[in-house]
Every structure is written in C-alpha cells, then in structure tokens.
Amino acid sequence: MSNDADISVSDAVISYGRKRIVHGVSLTARAGDLTVLVGPNGCGKSTLLKGMARVVPLTQGEIRLGDQDVHRASTRSIARKLALLPQGPIAPEGLTVRELVAQGRFPHQTLLRQWSKQDTEAVDTAMEQADVAQFADQPLNDLSGGQRQRCWIAMILAQDTPVMLLDEPTTFLDLKVQIDLLQLLASIAHGKARAVVVVLHDLNVAAAFADRMIMMRDGKICADGPVSEVFTRENLQTVFGLSADVMRAPMSNRLVCIPAAQIRLAAE
Ligand SMILES: Nc1ncnc2c1ncn2[C@@H]1O[C@H](COP(=O)(O)OP(=O)(O)OP(=O)(O)O)[C@@H](O)[C@H]1O
Numbered sequence: 001m002s003n004d005a006d007i008s009v010s011d012a013v014i015s016y017g018r019k020r021i022v023h024g025v026s027l028t029a030r031a032g033d034l035t036v037l038v039g040p041n042g043c044g045k046s047t048l049l050k051g052m053a054r055v056v057p058l059t060q061g062e063i064r065l066g067d068q069d070v071h072r073a074s075t076r077s078i079a080r081k082l083a084l085l086p087q088g089p090i091a092p093e094g095l096t097v098r099e100l101v102a103q104g105r106f107p108h109q110t111l112l113r114q115w116s117k118q119d120t121e122a123v124d125t126a127m128e129q130a131d132v133a134q135f136a137d138q139p140l141n142d143l144s145g146g147q148r149q150r151c152w153i154a155m156i157l158a159q160d161t162p163v164m165l166l167d168e169p170t171t172f173l174d175l176k177v178q179i180d181l182l183q184l185l186a187s188i189a190h191g192k193a194r195a196v197v198v199v200l201h202d203l204n205v206a207a208a209f210a211d212r213m214i215m216m217r218d219g220k221i222c223a224d225g226p227v228s229e230v231f232t233r234e235n236l237q238t239v240f241g242l243s244a245d246v247m248r249a250p251m252s253n254r255l256v257c258i259p260a261a262q263i264r265l266a267a268e
Pocket residue numbers: 016021039040041042043044045046047048
C-alpha cells in the first residue's frame with residue numbers, strides 16, 4: 001500500500017547533455033525502510049539520487065512523493081519533505097557547525113513563522129544525534145573530514161523530512177562511526193516511518209543494515225528486494241564483476257561477502 005512518505009520513481013531517464021546516464025529506472029522507497037543503493041563506480045547512483053531530489057531534471061519519467069510530482073511542486077514544499085545529502089558538500093568559509101545545522105531548518109520558516117524555540121531544539125537534537133554538539137561553535141572548516149561529514153548529517157537530521165536521501169554519507173568515517181550512523185538512520189527510518197535511501201560502497205555494511213537493497217549497473221536496476229534475495233554470489237558477479245563467497249556471519253547471522261582474492265590469501 002502506498003504511503004504519503006513513500007517516494008516512487010517511474011521509468012526515469014536522466015541525461016547529461018546527450019549522454020544518457022539513468023535508463024528507465026523504476027523503484028519505490030517506502031516509509032519505514034532503510035533502502036540501500038549499491039553499484040559499481042559511475043553506474044549512475046548519484047545521478048539517480050539527484051534526479052529524485054530534483055537537483056537534475058528528468059529527460060523522461062516521473063518522481064512522486066505521496067501525491068506530489070517532485071519535479072513540479074514548489075521548492076519550499078519539497079524541501080520540507082525531502083532532504084538530500086550530496087557527495088562532497090561544500091560550506092562557505094567561516095560557517096560554524098551550529099550555523100550549518102541551522103540551515104536544515106530554513107525550509108520550515110515562513111514570513112509568519114520565524115525562527116522558534118522548536119527550531120533551536122531540533123538543531124540541538126540533531127547535533128546530539130550526529131555527535132557533533134561539542135563542535136557547535138567551531139568553524140566547520142577547522143574540523144577533520146569525518147567530523148565535518150557528521151555535521152552535514154546533523155543538518156539533514158535537523159531538516160526532519162519524511163524522505164532522506166544520503167549519497168555515501170559514511171565517506172571519511174571510521175568503521176565504528178559508520179555503524180553508529182547506519183544504526184541511527186535505521187532507527188529514524190523504523191521509528192519515525194521515514195523513507196531513508198542511502199548510497200553505500202561497503203557491501204557488508206550495506207547488507208548489515210538494509211531493509212531493502214537495490215543493485216544498479218550501467219544506469220539500470222539489476223536487483224531490488226530484501227538483502228536475503230539480492231545479496232547473492234550471482235548478483236555480486238553480474239553487477240560488480242566480483243567473485244565472492246556470500247555466507248552468514250557466525251555471531252550476527254547476517255550475510256557477508258568475502259572476495260575470492262581474500263579466500264586465496266587465507267588458504268595460502
Ligand atoms: N555533471 C555531470 N556532467 C556530465 N557527466 C556527468 C556529470 N555527473 C556525472 N556524470 C557522469 O555520469 C556517470 C554516472 O555518474 P554518477 O556520479 O551518477 O555515478 P555513481 O554511481 O554515483 O558513481 P560513484 O560510485 O563513483 O560515486 C559517470 O559516467 C559520470 O562521469
């Protein structure tokens with residue numbers, strides 16, 4: 001059953017000039033699910049996410065958020081419902097962490113509704129959740145790559161939208177922080193019934209947290225469904241050209257892949 005916070009892509013084609021990058025993709029990211037998009041470098045994951053957030057136009061097809069056509073609705077109404085964390089975002093020089101995170105609240109302001117106590121609380125909560133409250137008054141550009149990445153995530157959390165699209169949010173983060181972040185995103189998806197879509201490169205981290213995994217190659221979706229159906233030896237071979245064993249981890253019982261080169265090393 002469709003929900004107001006589901007985001008659906010129907011037959012989307014996205015091109016840069018004459019170069020077609022996304023070839024007729026259809027998918028629905030459901031409220032309450034952490035949907036993970038994986039695929040080889042250059043296959044069109046970022047372009048698809050940008051199309052979903054209407055940062056790039058569609059050549060063909062439609063993106064619907066509940067009953068709204070994302071590419072036709074007003075910018076403000078979409079910004080209240082959908083947040084995108086792109087790859088490698090850049091902030092103006094001198095901006096403090098609190099100022100950056102506060103930008104997440106701007107779509108919620110109007111002439112009649114100025115900055116309120118509720119906005120300050122949302123900013124404080126987002127900084128706590130992303131574990132950056134201790135940097136609140138420091139310039140963003142003075143922080144490490146991983147600390148900065150967590151500040152951008154706090155900005156997206158402060159925006160507090162039903163749909164959250166995050167393009168490789170775990171870049172620069174150490175493994176423990178990656179796990180903490182995905183746990184947080186999963187809890188937001190499940191607890192607040194948000195549609196959270198994340199592009200990830202680490203397949204084992206993706207498999208550990210995805211409610212739903214989508215594999216893309218050459219601008220098309222090759223597999224879409226629960227991890228147990230999509231994260232298979234055959235799909236890793238077809239989509240990534242990766243020869244790997246897929247097995248259950250003994251402690252967590254989660255599916256993990258072990259590339260063949262590692263298996264050979266272990267056997268030596
Ligand atoms: N602004 C642009 N203009 C022209 N071509 C672009 C532009 N952005 C991306 N491309 C091309 O579109 C293709 C898909 O890029 P995209 O960034 O969507 O892939 P991706 O799957 O996110 O890759 P990665 O995993 O490396 O981040 C690539 O061939 C890239 O060169």
